[in-house]
Amino acid sequence: MNPAVLTLTHFDAAMVDLDGTLVDTLGDFVAAVNAMLAELRKPGQASQALDATTVGRMVGKGSENLVKAVLAHAGAEMPDRYTEALSCYQRHYAAINGVHSTVYPGGLEGLRALQQAGLKLACLTNKPLAMAHQLLRLKGLDGFFSEVFGGDSFARKKPDPLPLLKTCEALGTAPARTLMIGDSSNDARAARAAGCPVLLVTYGYNHGEPVREVDADGFxxxxxxLRFQK
Incomplete structure (x- = not known):
C-alpha cells in the first residue's frame, strides 16, 4: 500500500482513532493525571507531577491502564488506591476534556478526503464514549462520523480485535475492506487480528516507541x- 495514495476500490469504510491520531490530547492527560496525584498526595508528601514525555508513554490503552501505570510510577503505596484514583482521574479529566488539546494539522483535511471518497466513517477510540463524544463536538469533528465507539462500548478495548469487528458490523462492511487509521501498535495489532488494513500516522504517542517499526500497511x-484514486 502506498502510504499516501489509497485506491478507492479497496475500501468501503474507515475507522479513525481519536487521541494521537485526530486530536493531540496529551495536555489534557497531563493536567488530569497531575490533578489526580495532587489530590491523592498525603500531607507533607513531596510533589509527584509527571511531565508530558512520561505521560505520553502511558496513554493509549484506556483510562484504567493509564491510572495503573501512573500509580505504579508514583510509588509503592499508590497502587492500593486504584479505585479511588480512577474515580479522581475521571472527575478531573471530565472537567478539562478538550481544554488543553488541539486538532492535529491536516486532521480536518484528512477527514474531508475520506468523506469525499464516499467511505463510511467511524471514530473508534479507547477513550470513554461520553468523553469521546464531548471532545469530537468541542473540536468540530463530530459531523464526520456515522458511528462513534469508546473504550467502554464493548467488552474489550484495542489492541483486542473485538472493537474493530463490532465497528465493522455497525458500519455493515467487511473487515478486509475497512481501513483502520491510528497512531500506535494498539491500532495495528487490533487491525491485524481483525483482518483490517491499517495506516498509521507518525506523530502520535505509540508508548514512546518508534511508530515506523510497527507492522502496518503504510504511514x-x-x-x-491522503489521496484517493479510482
Whole structure:
C-alpha cells in the first residue's frame, strides 16, 4: 500500500482513532493525571507531577491502564488506591476534556478526503464514549462520523480485535475492506487480528516507541497526505 495514495476500490469504510491520531490530547492527560496525584498526595508528601514525555508513554490503552501505570510510577503505596484514583482521574479529566488539546494539522483535511471518497466513517477510540463524544463536538469533528465507539462500548478495548469487528458490523462492511487509521501498535495489532488494513500516522504517542517499526500497511506524516484514486 502506498502510504499516501489509497485506491478507492479497496475500501468501503474507515475507522479513525481519536487521541494521537485526530486530536493531540496529551495536555489534557497531563493536567488530569497531575490533578489526580495532587489530590491523592498525603500531607507533607513531596510533589509527584509527571511531565508530558512520561505521560505520553502511558496513554493509549484506556483510562484504567493509564491510572495503573501512573500509580505504579508514583510509588509503592499508590497502587492500593486504584479505585479511588480512577474515580479522581475521571472527575478531573471530565472537567478539562478538550481544554488543553488541539486538532492535529491536516486532521480536518484528512477527514474531508475520506468523506469525499464516499467511505463510511467511524471514530473508534479507547477513550470513554461520553468523553469521546464531548471532545469530537468541542473540536468540530463530530459531523464526520456515522458511528462513534469508546473504550467502554464493548467488552474489550484495542489492541483486542473485538472493537474493530463490532465497528465493522455497525458500519455493515467487511473487515478486509475497512481501513483502520491510528497512531500506535494498539491500532495495528487490533487491525491485524481483525483482518483490517491499517495506516498509521507518525506523530502520535505509540508508548514512546518508534511508530515506523510497527507492522502496518503504510504511514503518513499528516492525514492531509491522503489521496484517493479510482
Amino acid at each position: 503518513v506524516d499528516s492525514l492531509s497526505e
